[in-house]
Amino acid sequence: xxxxxxxxxxxxxxxxxxxxxxxxxxxxxxxxxxxxxxxxxxxxxxxxxxxxxxxxxxxxxxxxxxxxxxxxxxxxxxxxxxxxxxxxxxxxxxxxxxxxxxxxxxxxxxxxxxxxxxxxxxxxxxxxxxxxxxxxxxxxxxxxxxxxxxxxxxxxxxxxxxxxxxxxxxxxxxxxxxxxxxxxxxxxxxxxxxxxxxxxxxxxxxxxxxxxxxxxxxxxxxxxxxxxxxxxxxx
Amino acid sequence: xxxxxxxxxxxxxxxxxxxxxxxxxxxxxxxxxxxxxxxxxxxxxxxxxxxxxxxxxxxxxxxxxxxxxxxxxxxxxxxxxxxxxxxxxxxxxxxxxxxxxxxxxxxxxxxxxxxxxxxxxxxxxxxxxxxxxxxxxxxxxxxxxxxxxxxxxxxxxxxxxxxxxxxxxxxxxxxxxxxxxxxxxxxxxxxxxxxxxxxxxxxxxxxxxxxxxxxxxxxxxxxxxxxxxxxxxxxxxxxxxxxxxxxxxxxxxxxxxxxx
Numbered sequence: 441x442x443x444x445x446x447x448x449x450x451x452x453x454x455x456x457x458x459x460x461x462x463x464x465x466x467x468x469x470x471x472x473x474x475x476x477x478x479x480x481x482x483x484x485x486x487x488x489x490x491x492x493x494x495x496x497x498x499x500x501x502x503x504x505x506x507x508x509x510x511x512x513x514x515x516x517x518x519x520x521x522x523x524x525x526x527x528x529x530x531x532x533x534x535x536x537x538x539x540x541x542x543x544x545x546x547x548x549x550x551x552x553x554x555x556x557x558x559x560x561x562x563x564x565x566x567x568x569x570x571x572x573x574x575x576x577x578x579x580x581x582x583x584x585x586x587x588x589x590x591x592x593x594x595x596x597x598x599x600x601x602x603x604x605x606x607x608x609x610x611x612x613x614x615x616x617x618x619x620x621x622x623x624x625x626x627x628x629x630x631x632x633x634x635x636x637x638x639x640x641x642x643x644x645x646x647x648x649x650x651x652x653x654x655x656x657x658x659x660x661x662x663x664x665x666x667x668x669x670x671x672x673x674x675x
Numbered sequence: 676x677x678x679x680x681x682x683x684x685x686x687x688x689x690x691x692x693x694x695x696x697x698x699x700x701x702x703x704x705x706x707x708x709x710x711x712x713x714x715x716x717x718x719x720x721x722x723x724x725x726x727x728x729x730x731x732x733x734x735x736x737x738x739x740x741x742x743x744x745x746x747x748x749x750x751x752x753x754x755x756x757x758x759x760x761x762x763x764x765x766x767x768x769x770x771x772x773x774x775x776x777x778x779x780x781x782x783x784x785x786x787x788x789x790x791x792x793x794x795x796x797x798x799x800x801x802x803x804x805x806x807x808x809x810x811x812x813x814x815x816x817x818x819x820x821x822x823x824x825x826x827x828x829x830x831x832x833x834x835x836x837x838x839x840x841x842x843x844x845x846x847x848x849x850x851x852x853x854x855x856x857x858x859x860x861x862x863x864x865x866x867x868x869x870x871x872x873x874x875x876x877x878x879x880x881x882x883x884x885x886x887x888x889x890x891x892x893x894x895x896x897x898x899x900x901x902x903x904x905x906x907x908x909x910x911x912x913x914x915x916x917x918x919x920x921x922x923x924x925x926x927x928x929x930x931x932x933x934x935x
Contacts, residue, residue: 488753490935517753523746525686
């Protein structure tokens with residue numbers, strides 16, 4: 441569904457992505473892991489067209505995304521930091537996004553799901569960090585997009601909201617969607633992801649399932665396996 | 676584009692700053708009208724206020740707004756929307772909300788004072804048009820500068836420098852050049868230099884229209900001598916409009932290749 445071909449991106453002299461090639465298929469939850477500065481967010485943003493690569497191509501359903509924008513109708517995005525215009529109300533924000541996307545939205549259900557009914561008429565300035573993140577999720581999940589991209593989705597969420605998020609992801613996956621997320625929380629990866637892409641210094645260092653990674657390192661614990669992976673590299 | 680315009684316009688028009696800006700103009704204009712008691716004098720005084728403050732306030736607002744909506748821009752740009760529509764929409768929302776505060780703040784006191792139906796209506800309208808154009812130009816310049824500089828302090832500094840340059844430093848350099856080259860004919864040079872400064876262009880435009888030669892200054896006089904009043908007005912207005920069109924072109928070109 442998404443093909444990344446020999447992608448390279450540098451900021452000035454700083455090479456962030458070095459020759460990344462990946463194929464991502466539907467019906468999977470894929471987690472992108474890696475230490476800080478390994479290029480996770482840059483990779484995600486390249487797929488979204490927010491970052492423009494210097495070399496290589498990204499194809500969405502066989503067509504290049506470079507210079508395009510209509511393919512984004514099929515992508516839902518949950519950014520890392522949720523900061524919204526201060527003087528808008530949640531309801532107005534939701535309407536704005538619906539207005540831009542012109543797609544059927546399942547917002548009423550999700551508003552209930554996240555318990556946001558009472559907050560809808562509040563202005564965005566007055567919300568707590570956790571509530572903002574819920575609004576963020578509401579915006580990302582209210583459309584029936586075949587691809588969902590999440591950047592650090594669990595930051596700032598309480599345990600209840602994290603459980604809800606996991607439920608939601610499992611349900612969307614069953615609909616045959618492609619879900620792509622970055623995180624630093626290994627338990628979440630172990631629990632929900634089908635595949636791991638481990639980035640290190642801008643290269644795909646490992647791609648495979650959780651059990652494959654565990655077998656490879658023989659540690660039986662994902663956190664240790666990842667640590668081993670990184671240490672091996674340094675030796 | 677219109678959807679983005681609508682949201683940023685409603686976001687901005689409800690901000691406290693728009694209200695402060697409106698109140699400021701209401702107070703200043705009323706005070707000037709009250710103290711001068713005469714429409715011509717008030718128009719001239721307001722011209723000086725407008726030429727100084729509209730560029731400054733638009734510069735500050737433009738940069739603040741872009742930096743504040745930075746993360747939200749990221750979210751919206753990940754939606755199916757063209758970058759061009761997003762940035763033009765946001766810029767229009769910004770400049771038009773500023774324009775409304777300005778038109779209401781300056782317009783209301785003048786209307787109450789009876790400018791409509793007086794023989795000064797045209798002069799007043801020219802003042803308003805120049806104020807609007809300067810607002811559009813300077814909010815555009817600082818919006819563009821803020822987009823270019825990721826670092827807020829640098830961006831702010833640079834945007835404010837543009838304002839300071841156009842409103843103060845430029846005139847100083849201009850004067851120096853005229854003194855250095857006093858034995859040469861400097862008219863053409865003066866005209867060209869003026870075209871590069873929207874604030875001077877605004878001043879020349881108003882002066883030519885008001886036909887107050889005593890206040891025209893060197894550039895105004897040169898414009899008058901060179902082009903005559905009508906052509907001078909036309910050329911300075913055209914140059915001001917180019918000051919919007921050209922930066923918009925660069926803004927879009929830059930926005931299309933920027934990483935977010």
